[in-house]
Amino acid sequence: MKQVLIVDDEPALLLSIKSGFEGNGRLHILTAENGREALDMLDRNRLDLVVTDLRMPVMDGVQLLSVMSESFPEVPHIVMTAFGTPLLDKLLKKAGALDILEKPFDIEALEQAVCKALDAHEERRRSLSGLSLSSFLQMVAMEEKTVHVKVFHPSGRSGSLFFRQGELIDAEADQLAGDAAALEMLAWEDVRVSMKEFPAPAAGSRMQSELLPLLFKAAQREDERGGPEDDGSPLEAARQELARFGAEDEQAKAANNILTLTGGDMGIKELLKKMADEMDGVLAIQVTGMDGITLALHNPTGADVEAFSAKFAMVMKLVEKSVDSLKGLGELEENLVQAKNAWILTRLITPQYYIGIAVSREGTLGNVRLVGQRYLEQLRRLLVKPE
Incomplete structure (x- = not known):
């Protein structure tokens, strides 16, 4: 069985994941509540994959990944977060x-991601057996092979290198050919390769340089870039992006507190507009009664939400009734529906009213939930305010 460590500071989530994976005979799930506990688990166990949250007490996920890159570089990882941004995702993948x-x-989505990651890591490990692409190509040259080497980048790009009796005679990658294509592929990281024989090609070659000079040139370019482990490292940049996100959140909280303390007041519709301005990817946002009558609506994209109110009032009632029947779970707080092109998030403000938010799939759901939670009390005060 593959040993997978899940790292998150929410014990209820860890328990849910562990019980959800019980039927998977391939995986044995271990858990830790922060980066420090995770490192202890890494010291004591042979782990095949780490799945970690980013924001945690004691030691956060970025610190954990930084230590892992030094002390446990062979252990692959997945990141899970409610605070993702496109830049943060790009840095973490880098x-x-x-x-x-x-x-x-x-x-189910987590289970699929874990299995996919384990398969990808195993395939990558087999494909080069720990060798860099440059070392692999040198072996092909030393053994004087006549082969077609296919190189696959993790992004899905691919290229080809052709050898005749150990001599590199051609290369292709994207729209590039010859030396330019070979140098492009030598700059790729975490590649996998396949190799097959091919009929001896015509005598012509599109290469201007032999293999060794190309390897030297590729190494020189990497040095000029600072190399993959240069610190302007992506993890340090990810730490800064996460801190920026946190600082913006604190500023917004402070602004909201000032508004409350100074008795700042606005109508529900104006407040919904203010919330939408702070949210990422909102299609429409509204406050609706459990009778299906909309109290206030802000529709910045002009989305067709005519049926939203009545239908989701009905959904909220059904879900609330189902949750009430399951003893020990407490009251319904939030409901999330995932459609092909959007998420629909509904959350009770009072027993009579809920807020409904339609969010595009390109939006940041974590940001929407965070902003919504921050304004919930203000909405509640407006709704129970005497006439």
């Missing part, structure tokens, strides 16, 4: 994350 999962997610 630092080696096999996948980025945005919270909230369902257990």
